[in-house]
Amino acid sequence: MTAGIDWTVQAADFVLDTGRCPVCAEAALDQGHCLACGVDLSGTAGRDVLDASTAAARALRERERLLRAAHLARAAVPHTVRASSAVQPAAQPAASVAVAASAARRRRAQERPCSR
Ligand SMILES: [Zn+2]
Numbered sequence: 001m002t003a004g005i006d007w008t009v010q011a012a013d014f015v016l017d018t019g020r021c022p023v024c025a026e027a028a029l030d031q032g033h034c035l036a037c038g039v040d041l042s043g044t045a046g047r048d049v050l051d052a053s054t055a056a057a058r059a060l061r062e063r064e065r066l067l068r069a070a071h072l073a074r075a076a077v078p079h080t081v082r083a084s085s086a087v088q089p090a091a092q093p094a095a096s097v098a099v100a101a102s103a104a105r106r107r108r109a110q111e112r113p114c115s116r
Helices: 003-018 044-076 079-085 094-109
Strands: none
Touching: 003 044
């Protein structure tokens, strides 16, 4: 169950895939030109896209590394420790609610004027 990590790996691979057009992803580039969508990435535009892709892949791989480290650290903690340290909702025991209600009834009864 590492869909977030898997996605990161796939995205990094996708942006660095120079074997196909980064715009339509349907055809290989022929000297920087896509025969499917017609984009021209032969000059500065192509170099800029590759630079941006390299930076994006580097960031995605760093994200992957951090996620894997966090996932491994989580796996190293025994399940019982995780369960006991989890935030528990503030629970009010039913008994204390019943005691409070009973005390309120007594107070109201004492405050009532005598009906005779
Ligand atoms: Zn294309």
